[in-house]
Amino acid sequence: MKLKSRTEGDIVILEVKGKVMGGPDAAVFQEAIKAEIGKGIKKFIFDLGGVDWMNSSGLGILIGGLTTIRNIEGELKLANVTDKIQSLFMITKLVTIFDSHETVENALNSFN
Template sequence: MNFSVDERYNAVVITLKGNVMGGPDGAKLHETLHELKEQGKTNVVVDLSKVKFMNSSGLGMLISGLTTMRNAGGDLRLANVADRIQSLLVITKLITVFKHYDSVEEAVKSYEEA
């Protein structure tokens, strides 16, 4: 997995690519989220449109990121959740924990409305 970070309006968009399975990549994402938090950037959108596969460690990364941002007074929202990942979120009941949107634009806009 790799990822890119892009700032749009009042949110930071992190686009995950490839297989999301935790490990060293998860640690790198964790560091990035903590750096954003220290900069006061706590409105994060994770774009999952380029994710091929996600396992439980990948889900754990998202939960950790969500906790980090919420503890800092922000949020972590999901965008472009593919069917196979959405079913994983439904099975684990995490679909009720994460706010999720059909597009990055909708997710970014949701911060403006809050």
């Protein structure tokens, strides 16, 4: 898994790439979010367009991220969710929890 972050105003876009599969990735992901929260960021977009593969532990990483952001009363939007991840969201019913958008642009616009 590779992470790259950029900021648009008060929103951080976290680009996630490669295989997302738990283990050390989980800590890296949490650290990245916490670092942004430390800077006062409350609005996040996870751009999942570059994710090649995600297993159940990878889903756990997303859930962990969402929980951390919710705990500071922040907001999380997902963008570029691939078909494979979308079908995982459908099976697990996470589709009702995550606010997914087709593009980063749409996700940016969805923040009020």
